[in-house]
């Protein structure tokens with residue numbers, strides 16, 4: 297990954313089973329979980345480390361474009377492509393695309409098998425050059441020492457090599473063609489990828505998606521950044537996964553800059569992604585070395601990217617470029633995706649819940665404060681009162697009171713004990729409208745058929761089901777919806793029909809999962825809030 301211009305100028309076995317199973321080949325790997333799982337299993341930490349170790353070794357002297365070390369890296373890559381029996385995708389059917397002054401892109405491809413889709417192409421790339429001994433223009437110092445660029449970008453190259461290897465061990469043929477590209481000159485203003493986009497070795501119009509792996513070796517806290525999902529409609533869903541490891545998450549940031557090889561594709565109007573694990577203190581320093589890599593994280597990033605590429609290569613249709621992405625930034629996001637504030641309290645009191653002092657004592661909620669002029673105060677509730685039942689139901693669980701208040705139509709009856717007085721029932725007319733599901737959402741121009749959560753009402757069914765702000769919803773009871781209005785109509789009809797639960801297909805930070813939202817009154821939660 298190159299230093300942004302603005303700053304300085306301003307860088308082997310299972311597969312036999314698969315081979316014997318033509319149906320799998322015909323249906324495509326992504327459609328066959330077992331086969332995909334098997335291919336993913338061939339992605340190993342050991343092989344990733346081997347590739348990265350070779351590229352980030354002092355002998356390659358930091359792989360400056362056109363240098364001896366750079367040429368050695370290019371040679372290594374061409375050998376790997378040959379070994380994997382990929383078709384040449386360089387000049388004249390070879391693996392190399394030389395370009396002046398003395399640089400070379402290394403390219404190979406797996407031809408698509410689907411008669412309709414084989415002429416469409418997915419470009420999967422990573423730059424193999426780095427900054428050599430460093431200079432004032434491209435190093436964060438100290439200069440004059442070998443910058444091995446283990447993360448930048450031996451990690452990305454190793455990931456792409458391992459993807460080629462995993463696919464090479466299957467007899468699976470993608471429906472679309474996959475072109476693997478190792479770019480040179482990325483550290484010199486993206487020279488290699490810019491050159492290819494100007495002089496593509498397959499028709500540029502056939503390129504439906506570009507995937508760029510740059511600095512994927514320093515995963516922290518399981519975070520993998522996927523930039524560029526807004527460069528086409530619905531890419532985020534395509535890139536989300538049901539099989540992400542629990543300790544990994546995808547950050548679909550709106551950050552998107554001219555800082556790596558995804559950019560020339562974007563400029564050419566092609567949906568283009570950057571896969572990245574983030575910058576760090578060794579970035580463009582001699583200290584960006586192999587031992588600093590998170591190899592387990594690199595393996596996860598590689599397996600994820602392989603799955604995403606397989607899904608894209610086999611998708612019935614791929615979305616086209618979305619020009620609006622050109623004007624969207626992280627700031628736009630903060631404006632558009634800003635969550636909604638809390639709903640106004642319906643009852644207007646705070647309480648502490650207790651399961652009861654002694655054995656046999658009934659549980660209660662003691663009122664700790666009242667909202668001035670709130671429904672509870674107006675109905676005569678006082679601080680210190682013990683609420684022992686709501687609408688005739690004992691407070692067996694601590695969240696029953698808030699949940700019952702949320703969904704009540706019009707009023708609730710609270711049974712309260714004041715001091716040593718006899719229990720008394722208080723009818724409390726509630727403020728606001730009933731909350732039955734407890735979700736607010738908004739549509740996203742870049743994601744038709746999805747709605748993202750802008751508010752989850754505490755203690756609501758949605759909150760108890762674990763839904764959170766920014767989660768994305770894609771289907772209700774297994775049925776997709778066209779837009780936010782259709783979603784609303786669907787939910788309302790289910791509520792009116794008295795549904796006891798609703799199943800939502802959601803995506804949360806890249807994890808696609810199905811969530812059952814129980815609409816009935818609850819059984820568990822925590823202690824202190826405003827209703």
Ligand SMILES: [Zn+2]
Pocket residue numbers: 297298299307448483580
């Ligand atoms: Zn770089």
